[in-house]
Amino acid sequence: MSPRTTAQNAVIRQQSQRKIMDAAFSLIAKNGYEATSIAMIASQAGVSKGLLYNYFDSKEDLVKQLVYSIIEIGDDNIGQIESLDPKEAMSMIFNWFFTEIREKADHWRLLTALTMNIERFDFVHEIVIAKMQEYVSLLEKLLAELGYDDPLGEARVIAALFDGIGLQALIAREDYYLNDLEQFMLNKYCK
Amino acid sequence: MSPRTTAQNAVIRQQSQRKIMDAAFSLIAKNGYEATSIAMIASQAGVSKGLLYNYFDSKEDLVKQLVYSIIEIGDDNIGQIESLDPKEAMSMIFNWFFTEIREKADHWRLLTALTMNIERFDFVHEIVIAKMQEYVSLLEKLLAELGYDDPLGEARVIAALFDGIGLQALIAREDYYLNDLEQFMLNKYCK
Amino acid sequence: MSPRTTAQNAVIRQQSQRKIMDAAFSLIAKNGYEATSIAMIASQAGVSKGLLYNYFDSKEDLVKQLVYSIIEIGDDNIGQIESLDPKEAMSMIFNWFFTEIREKADHWRLLTALTMNIERFDFVHEIVIAKMQEYVSLLEKLLAELGYDDPLGEARVIAALFDGIGLQALIAREDYYLNDLEQFMLNKYCK
Amino acid sequence: MSPRTTAQNAVIRQQSQRKIMDAAFSLIAKNGYEATSIAMIASQAGVSKGLLYNYFDSKEDLVKQLVYSIIEIGDDNIGQIESLDPKEAMSMIFNWFFTEIREKADHWRLLTALTMNIERFDFVHEIVIAKMQEYVSLLEKLLAELGYDDPLGEARVIAALFDGIGLQALIAREDYYLNDLEQFMLNKYCK
DNA sequence: TATGAATGAGACTTCATTCAT
DNA sequence: TATGAATGAAGTCTCATTCAT
Numbered sequence: 001m002s003p004r005t006t007a008q009n010a011v012i013r014q015q016s017q018r019k020i021m022d023a024a025f026s027l028i029a030k031n032g033y034e035a036t037s038i039a040m041i042a043s044q045a046g047v048s049k050g051l052l053y054n055y056f057d058s059k060e061d062l063v064k065q066l067v068y069s070i071i072e073i074g075d076d077n078i079g080q081i082e083s084l085d086p087k088e089a090m091s092m093i094f095n096w097f098f099t100e101i102r103e104k105a106d107h108w109r110l111l112t113a114l115t116m117n118i119e120r121f122d123f124v125h126e127i128v129i130a131k132m133q134e135y136v137s138l139l140e141k142l143l144a145e146l147g148y149d150d151p152l153g154e155a156r157v158i159a160a161l162f163d164g165i166g167l168q169a170l171i172a173r174e175d176y177y178l179n180d181l182e183q184f185m186l187n188k189y190c191k
Numbered sequence: 192m193s194p195r196t197t198a199q200n201a202v203i204r205q206q207s208q209r210k211i212m213d214a215a216f217s218l219i220a221k222n223g224y225e226a227t228s229i230a231m232i233a234s235q236a237g238v239s240k241g242l243l244y245n246y247f248d249s250k251e252d253l254v255k256q257l258v259y260s261i262i263e264i265g266d267d268n269i270g271q272i273e274s275l276d277p278k279e280a281m282s283m284i285f286n287w288f289f290t291e292i293r294e295k296a297d298h299w300r301l302l303t304a305l306t307m308n309i310e311r312f313d314f315v316h317e318i319v320i321a322k323m324q325e326y327v328s329l330l331e332k333l334l335a336e337l338g339y340d341d342p343l344g345e346a347r348v349i350a351a352l353f354d355g356i357g358l359q360a361l362i363a364r365e366d367y368y369l370n371d372l373e374q375f376m377l378n379k380y381c382k
Numbered sequence: 383m384s385p386r387t388t389a390q391n392a393v394i395r396q397q398s399q400r401k402i403m404d405a406a407f408s409l410i411a412k413n414g415y416e417a418t419s420i421a422m423i424a425s426q427a428g429v430s431k432g433l434l435y436n437y438f439d440s441k442e443d444l445v446k447q448l449v450y451s452i453i454e455i456g457d458d459n460i461g462q463i464e465s466l467d468p469k470e471a472m473s474m475i476f477n478w479f480f481t482e483i484r485e486k487a488d489h490w491r492l493l494t495a496l497t498m499n500i501e502r503f504d505f506v507h508e509i510v511i512a513k514m515q516e517y518v519s520l521l522e523k524l525l526a527e528l529g530y531d532d533p534l535g536e537a538r539v540i541a542a543l544f545d546g547i548g549l550q551a552l553i554a555r556e557d558y559y560l561n562d563l564e565q566f567m568l569n570k571y572c573k
Numbered sequence: 574m575s576p577r578t579t580a581q582n583a584v585i586r587q588q589s590q591r592k593i594m595d596a597a598f599s600l601i602a603k604n605g606y607e608a609t610s611i612a613m614i615a616s617q618a619g620v621s622k623g624l625l626y627n628y629f630d631s632k633e634d635l636v637k638q639l640v641y642s643i644i645e646i647g648d649d650n651i652g653q654i655e656s657l658d659p660k661e662a663m664s665m666i667f668n669w670f671f672t673e674i675r676e677k678a679d680h681w682r683l684l685t686a687l688t689m690n691i692e693r694f695d696f697v698h699e700i701v702i703a704k705m706q707e708y709v710s711l712l713e714k715l716l717a718e719l720g721y722d723d724p725l726g727e728a729r730v731i732a733a734l735f736d737g738i739g740l741q742a743l744i745a746r747e748d749y750y751l752n753d754l755e756q757f758m759l760n761k762y763c764k
Numbered sequence: 765t766a767t768g769a770a771t772g773a774g775a776c777t778t779c780a781t782t783c784a785t
Numbered sequence: 786t787a788t789g790a791a792t793g794a795a796g797t798c799t800c801a802t803t804c805a806t
Contacts, residue, residue, distance in 0.1 A: 002766075003621075004806050013768095016769080032308050038797060039797095048771080048772065050772065050773095050789095109307075115362055116307060122785090129362065153374075157376070163354075163359055164355025167358050179343060181351065184344035187278065238788090240788085241783085242788075244782080249781080251780095383783070383786085384789050385786095389614065395790080398790080413692050414607075414609030420776060421775080431792090432791070433790075434777095436789095450737075495689045498686050498743075508787075532757065535753060535756075535757040538753065539758070543734050543737050545737035550732075550736055562765095563729060563733065566723065589765085611802080620767090623767055623768065624765080624766055
């Protein structure tokens with residue numbers, strides 16, 4: 001019997017990696033990094049502990065790859081926005097944000113949880129801060145075009161608001177008044 | 192050696208408990224729950240590990256008591272505010288908030304970090320949500336008195352803003368533009 | 383009930399350390415470093431695995447302390463020899479060596495085994511080489527005084543002989559002809 | 574694709590086995606038995622881990638076969654020597670020994686290292702002792718013919734010397750005075 | 765014959781907790 | 786009240802070995 005082909009192996013490898021990363025993602029998002037053990041991840045992924053180390057150098061490495069895969073997904077949004085007229089752009093940003101919060105709550109949860117762990121995962125920290133800066137700049141530009149008195153101050157407030165809403169949504173879950181907040185903000189900034 | 196009186200013992204007990212909780216607080220706020228060991232706490236408190244278990248049933252119990260003690264400290268502020276005129280009250284709340292962020296960053300850090308660990312410390316979760324609700328109600332009342340159109344919506348925004356600013360201040364540390372934000376908000380809501 | 387006194391604790395600590403080091407010593411001398419697990423050491427010492435780490439930072443640290451304790455024991459012999467007349471001195475060195483081989487075979491075994499592990503325990507390596515050099519120098523001096531043609535060459539031969547006999551004794555155990563060799567060498571060099 | 578003939582298969586088998594044993598040899602000689610993993614051996618041999626288990630029952634079995642193959646290589650030397658005149662024979666043995674030490678240091682290293690692991694590889698132990706005995710007998714015969722007083726004692730000394738020099742050469746590496754020792758011994762025993 | 769993904773026992777180590785004193 | 790030596794469960798990670806292909 002001949003051995004598996006390279007292509008077959010590639011498929012198998014990718015499937016296993018996917019299973020492990022999915023398990024790691026949901027568990028860490030729910031319980032945090034320290035409270036999630038390799039044994040739990042392997043068990044939820046339906047593989048042996050050992051296999052995990054075929055694909056990731058360490059628990060830390062697994063989390064890093066997890067973060068990178070999440071970040072990549074969210075990356076291409078800003079470019080599209082720059083060309084729109086300011087009001088539409090604002091409205092699009094808000095829409096994007098609330099959609100994100102609703103549909104990818106776990107991404108936020110994971111990143112927020114890891115950001116707290118500054119000592120160990122300062123690269124997440126760096127990334128998150130950089131992202132935030134980027135959004136503040138974009139908002140500032142739009143708000144200036146819309147004629148606001150203090151566009152930078154206002155942009156910072158909106159950025160803080162995003163973080164706060166994200167955090168609250170994370171904590172409150174089910175019954176959080178996301179819709180109300182969204183309406184309120186659209187009225188305030190995009191009317 | 193005459194035995195200690197009951198009163199003396201009570202004093203000793205309280206001092207030891209205080210030392211332990213202070214040590215636990217500063218260590219956990221800095222390094223997180225999982226990264227802080229009982230040995231570290233006992234060592235920094237200057238007591239033995241054994242003694243710690245005279246006063247607290249477990250590490251988890253110690254953290255619970257810690258959280259309760261922090262929450263209590265912050266509790267008596269709301270009462271004083273109710274009697275003021277709305278503008279002063281708003282201004283006082285903002286002032287209280289920014290002072291809190293500046294001077295008790297560690298309290299925030301601890302609570303936020305624990306809140307992430309929902310599975311294990313869901314009581315923190317409950318408390319934090321209840322507090323938030325309380326503040327939203329107070330703000331709503333004040334904003335209504337100040338004639339805002341949608342006082343509830345606005346109150347929720349402010350509450351989210353507080354959380355967001357708190358989170359960002361936590362993450363960004365040194366160079367965060369707290370002063371600018373404070374001025375901006377005072378201008379906006381208390382002028 | 384009052385806690386143990388410092389002195390009591392010191393005794394307890396020393397006893398436990400002794401038990402652990404003795405167990406580690408005999409097991410590693412017999413099986414080698416890699417083939418001896420912490421679990422085996424703890425079990426033979428009659429303590430828990432955890433206790434071992436109260437006294438030693440790591441398995442490697444345990445071995446280092448083991449080696450240092452062995453080396454210290456053997457250290458004070460050379461000084462006493464220098465003052466004797468050459469023949470007596472030679473005889474004393476031989477006597478010391480054969481006694482050592484006979485009575486502390488396990489010391490030799492441990493050091494030889496670790497010396498093989500150059501990558502990990504190069505400090506043993508260094509120590510062993512330095513010791514060897516020291517002995518060669520001493521022997522050279524004595525042989526020169528005894529009128530040998532090539533005292534350095536002869537000293538090197540004797541040093542190699544010591545190592546060879548040590549190694550063979552290690553390997554052959556029970557039935558090795560140590561006595562015969564001792565007689566032969568005393569006749570040859572100290573007559 | 575016509576199936577391979579039995580003969581072709583035999584060739585392939587032997588080549589693969591050779592590659593594996595060569596890799597195992599160089600790695601274990603360098604790093605020791607425990608520090609050399611099956612994965613390393615397979616990788617250096619350019620075959621899969623699975624294939625290795627087609628030819629060897631276990632890691633231990635691989636090492637055994639390795640040792641046997643090394644021993645066999647060294648085996649045919651003694652026969653040739655018996656017919657020479659004693660002085661030439663002695664000189665030849667010495668020459669053979671020093672050549673061995675110089676050019677096949679890795680063989681020595683491997684055997685010595687394994688010999689230390691008596692528990693696990695006692696067969697190496699047995700073999701080495703038997704060899705040693707054989708050489709002692711041969712030397713004794715030659716030394717008797719050369720008229721030495723105590724040929725057995727002298728033979729044992731030479732055997733021990735060989736072991737000692739081998740060990741020291743192993744430990745000291747680069748700067749060891751092999752040449753000096755060789756000259757010294759040739760002068761002493763073959764002049 | 766040959767591959768390498770997968771397993772699982774076992775290695776070292778940490779740490780909350782207990783208990784004799 | 787107070788100590789700290791001792792425990793043991795659980796954590797991360799390694800690696801010889803198996804097996805479907």
